Amino acid sequence: MNTTIPLTQFPIFSSQDLDESRETVADIFCPHQIKLNSHNSSFSTQINEATFGNSALVYISYGAAVTINTDTLDDCFLVQVPWAGSAEVLIKDNKMIIEPGIASVVAPEQSMKMRWSNDCSFFTLRLDRKKVEYTLANLLGHELQVPLIFDPLFDLSTPEGKSWLNAINFARHQLEQPLPPQVIFPLLQQLENTLCLMLLQLPHHNYQK
Numbered sequence: 001m002n003t004t005i006p007l008t009q010f011p012i013f014s015s016q017d018l019d020e021s022r023e024t025v026a027d028i029f030c031p032h033q034i035k036l037n038s039h040n041s042s043f044s045t046q047i048n049e050a051t052f053g054n055s056a057l058v059y060i061s062y063g064a065a066v067t068i069n070t071d072t073l074d075d076c077f078l079v080q081v082p083w084a085g086s087a088e089v090l091i092k093d094n095k096m097i098i099e100p101g102i103a104s105v106v107a108p109e110q111s112m113k114m115r116w117s118n119d120c121s122f123f124t125l126r127l128d129r130k131k132v133e134y135t136l137a138n139l140l141g142h143e144l145q146v147p148l149i150f151d152p153l154f155d156l157s158t159p160e161g162k163s164w165l166n167a168i169n170f171a172r173h174q175l176e177q178p179l180p181p182q183v184i185f186p187l188l189q190q191l192e193n194t195l196c197l198m199l200l201q202l203p204h205h206n207y208q209k
Contacts, residue, residue: 005048005121006083006123007048007049009048011047011048012048013045013046013047015045016043021062024045024047025045025060029070029078029126030072030073031070032070034067034068034069036065037066041064041065043062043066044062044064046061047059047060050175052175052191053131053192054130055076055128057168057172057175058122058125058126060122065118066116067116071111073106073107074108074109075108075129077105077106077107077129077132077148077150077199078124079103079127079203080104080106080122081100081101081122081123081124082099082121083100085116085120085121087117087120088114089152090114091111091152092152094153098153101155101157104153105151105152105199106150108129108147109147109149110149123168125195127192127195128192132148132199135193135196135200136207150205150206151205160202163198164198167194167198174187174188175191
């Protein structure tokens with residue numbers, strides 16, 4: 001379990017109101033339904049978000065066990081890693097348990113059902129759909145013929161997973177640096193490009209041979 005919370009320099013929302021939290025999270029990711037798994041739970045949402053280009057790193061916790069049913073993402077890809085605790089995730093017919101060291105990868109046209117443990121918090125990369133698809137089309141040399149879909153489970157203990165974690169940690173540390181605008185803007189653009197490319201090279205997807 002991680003003992004420090006990421007992106008503490010970028011708090012954007014905190015609330016004990018379930019409806020207000022749902023609306024804010026919907027603006028960051030997609031429309032969804034959320035309910036407490038126990039009415040005796042204490043509920044307290046904390047969201048930290050660091051944006052770069054049209055993408056972002058997002059930390060979110062609810063302080064309670066919750067069930068979440070999402071609509072399709074539409075405009076982004078997500079790589080979700082529990083920062084603490086665990087979650088049962090259902091993507092199409094794939095049910096999995098994810099925890100620190102195990103990520104789920106979700107494409108724009110997929111919906112999810114998730115059950116978070118009461119100590120669960122997520123550290124998520126949200127990558128812009130157009131950016132990812134444009135990068136893939138350039139790699140292929142032609143437009144995409146079918147939607148890009150990933151294997152939903154990404155084991156971060158593999159060499160590919162460790163490389164991914166290194167990249168995410170590097171991005172987080174760079175975002176946390178107080179760099180001047182003339183340095184940070186081109187750096188953030190390059191970070192987005194690099195993470196899109198790594199997403200297409202490391203987790204398995206339907207365009208890989």
